[in-house]
Amino acid sequence: MFESLSERLGGVFDRLTKQGALSEADVDTALREVRVALLEADVSLPVARDFVKAVKGKATGQSVTRSVTPGQQVVKIVHDELVRMLAGDGPADALKIDNPPAAVLMVGLQGSGKTTTTAKLAKRLKEKNGKRVLLASLDTNRPAAMEQLAILAGQIGVDSLPIVKGESAVQIAKRAKTQAAMGGYDVLFLDTAGRLHIDEVLMDEVQSVRDIAQPRETLLVVDGLTGQDAVNVATEFEAKVGITGVVLTRMDGDGRGGAALSMRAVTGKPIRFVGLGEKMDALETFEPERVAGRILGMGDIVALVEKARETFEAEQAERMAKRFAKGLFNMNDLRGQLEQMLKMGGMQGLMGMLPGMGKMAKAAEEAGFDDRMLRRQIALINSMTKKERANPDLLQASRKKRIAQGAGLEVQELNRLLKQHKQMADMMKKMGKGGMMKQAVKAMMGKSGMPDLKNMSPEQLEDAAKAMKSGMGGMGGMPGLGGGLPRGMSLPSGLSGLMKKK
């Protein structure tokens, strides 16, 4: 049932393949399916809800790529958002173990795989990082647990703290610290006692151990098959002890891994490793792509969509370049440009790529030039008929009213867009005639169909600026910036010809 999410979405979207973009209603229908899929994968309800909301904004208005179905495209958007949410800030396997001896506190419920994971991590640090590791079990409730750790230590060839009967967890932690310092160990793993549920006495014990050990890392070990419950466990441990990361075990089983998303969303703490079996080698760095794929139960849709999109973009860029060279520029062209801008990270992203324009990006944001504005402009163009898009001169008052209403916006905003389009179209015409545009297009167009400013040399920038100088008088020529440059902003000289104020 779960494997067929992409099929289910395919069904939802079949009737829509002829349309150019994903409408809000269609995205809504698809996202209902996505939500069910997330819940089936054990993602908690509030997290699934928030997630769907985030995806909705990204999917609505996206143009549909040829050679894949819209359903597949939505799956790709969902997948990318899952990866974004699952990923931590830095490399998952980068444990803070400088400044020896660095203590790593292992916490979690009984049977979650804590002891096994401790030994797996120790082996990894020893073999991959050449660290000297000491293991200590603090499980005073179950002598067998202490022995289990000692046996595993022997198997992987690292030292374990000698077992002394009758000591408290805090006493063992103190002894382990001293031994680690005196013995010249790099890393000290403290394997705390497991518990069946969250229980006050044991939590207090972990807190005292934490205060003594001052761990550099506190890793929560969670059974990946437990689903919903994992979220409560993670929330409690984060609140009472404070964790720095999560290890998900039993990911070799057939759990969907939805717990990973919930825990990441609820605690904000990254998943660092996954356990994939009972053997000492069965531990891998957490890879968001894998878990995202698993949650969605999909195969290689992501690669397929990516490939289709690349081909499509290259074709589109070429078609656009040809049109521009002829001096043609209608509403479809403008929409293409606006969509490219959004894809390249919107106004901020685009400006961020231009040297020295970081400040300008901020000012533009303050002046209200943002992604929302690009999306509104795209919505306006989408609200036009095919004929109107091809020939915006058709737009008299009643048509304008209909279009604005269709996009849920004011006519004023449509007028601004039309003015902007006219400026750009005039410029294209002028440049098309003189053959200037050909040069400019050649000099500037990247594969994406947008100016590839980031990869241009200063000379190329200067050439492109010269070629376009006569036609493009100001930022009115840049989509989304019809009002010109926000006051008080200046441009680097190489670009001044491109974007000079009128």
Ligand SMILES: Nc1nc2c(ncn2[C@@H]2O[C@H](COP(=O)(O)OP(=O)(O)OP(=O)(O)O)[C@@H](O)[C@H]2O)c(=O)[nH]1
């Ligand atoms: N299939 C599979 N089994 C695992 C994995 N990690 C641990 N186990 C098994 O799960 C069982 C429990 O693991 P332990 O490491 O003893 O669990 P624990 O959390 O230390 O339990 P306590 O010491 O009782 O608190 C053992 O049989 C392990 O071999 C995993 O990633 N995959």
